[in-house]
Amino acid sequence: MNVAVLGANGQVGAELCLILDRSPSINVIPISRTKLGSAFLRYRGIACRHGNVADASQAGRLLGDCDAVVNLALPSLADDLASAKDLHNRLIRNSVAFSKPQSTQIYISTMSVYGDHRVDELFPVANLYGKEKARGERTAIQTARQASSRLFIFRLGHVCGELQGITAKIRDMIQSGNLRLPGLSRASNTVFVETIADAIQAALFASEATPGVYNLMNQPQWTWQEVFEYEARKAGVDLELTEVSKPKLTLVQTLKKGTIVKARGLGERPQIRKVAERIVRWLPRSSFLKIKGRYSTNAAASAIAKLSTPEIDETWDALYRRPISGKLFHGLADTSSLLVTRASLSETREQPWPSDLLSPGIDIDSAPQKSK
The missing domain is CATH 1.10.1220 (Arc Repressor Mutant)
Structure with missing residues (x-):
């Protein structure tokens, strides 16, 4: 099955492509507007397509043979909001219009549509990102209904994985071996990229999978303590966790x-x-x-x-998010088992750097690397 991935050059999109590429049932097709944006995935041996899906003159070439489209793309909302909304609309509508008839559409949304409700707040405070994703959901539903396409909307929370920023932060924090954190026993809204890939494959191949809007998180839901302990075990760190409380507001x-x-x-x-x-x-x-x-x-x-050190970092926003438990996408494999059975991303086949990214006379594999 040809599965296009929009937004493949982002953190989640890139890791998702690496995992989906292992499936013998899927021919993953990452789509990037530029060759520079696809460099990492091409280095990993995945063939990419280049162009702008929002442009109707290019969308047919990019999506015409695709049985499904996974849409993680979202234009920047920082500058011209009206133009960003128009571009977002065209990405969604062209994904349906120019892929195969009655294709499966998977729109990746966010739990920010709920307003990022924190445990100490009586009401959520919506942000622009969440509002635009909610509007994108409505556009996707309307467009898919008109075209008789199967549509799955997956609302993601905090995405964890080898290439994810939140995982990098957790790994930095556990190096101290002693953490005082709030909400450790609270259910988290975390989801590993492996579970996202599992949900996509279920949407594509499981006969009992029903199109609809779902919250997607680890199966079963992990507490924050389980998240930190998993990363500590993986890193071989003897971690001591202490749960602290936050004063309640009037x-x-x-x-x-x-x-x-x-x-x-x-x-x-x-x-x-x-x-x-x-x-x-x-x-x-x-x-x-x-x-x-x-x-x-x-x-x-x-x-x-x-500048706070990990030992006194008690203000990390993610730990205060209210757990989301409704509208879950069920029937997926246990996340822990996926993390055990999945091969390391480092085992993904590697190819020489794409020739279009090499400067004359420079061997990029032997050139000095800047520290991050």
């Missing part, structure tokens, strides 16, 4: 916190920030200096917090 504090967070979210949008700066300038000088001082203090505190 109703007034919770409401105030929610308002501040929402205001900060608005402040991330350049046009709103500019308007706010103009308004603040009209305030009395004493009020202006007070607001400016608070802003500078918060900015400095945030910068200092990022």
Whole structure:
């Protein structure tokens, strides 16, 4: 089965392609807009296609022989939001229109559509990323229905895996061998890329798999303690974990916190920030200096917090997320067994670096490497 993967050059997309490529039933086809974006996967021996699926003149060439499309792509929302939404729409619609008739569509969404609800909050505070993914879900549902395509929407939480940033952070933290963290006994919203790949294969081949919208996480759901202990065992670290509690907020504090967070979210949008700066300038000088001082203090505190050592890092946002338990995609293999039976990514076949990325006279395998 030809399975196209959009967004294959991202962290999740790249690792997912490496895992799907091992399946004898799948011919994985990563799609990248540029050859530079596909360099890593081509180095790993996976043939890629290059072009823009959002462009109707190219989409047929890229998707015409594909039985299924896994869509992880999301345009940048940082600049022109209207253009990003239009591009997002075309990616979704062209995935259906230019792949094989009645293809299987798998739209990768996020649990941020729920507002990233934290355990100490009475109500969630939505962010732009979650809102756009929710809108993308609606577009995918409408488009798939019109074309009679099978559609699976998988909402991912914190994605763990060999190439994932959250896993790298956890591995850095456990090197201390002594961690004081909140919420260790709480169910996490983590999902390993192996389980994502398992869900995709179930959607494609399992007769009992029913199209729909699902939350996708480890099978069964792992606690945060299980996540840290797994990585510690893998690293051979004798890890001592201590669960600490976080002071509960009063109703007034919770409401105030929610308002501040929402205001900060608005402040991330350049046009709103500019308007706010103009308004603040009209305030009395004493009020202006007070607001400016608070802003500078918060900015400095945030910068200092990022320098915290793993031993005192008790503010990691992921640990405070409220567990999601409904609309789970069932019938998948136990995540622990997948992690045991899967071959290491380092065992994936490697090829010489693609010739289009080599400069004349430079052997990239012997050239000095910069430390990360």
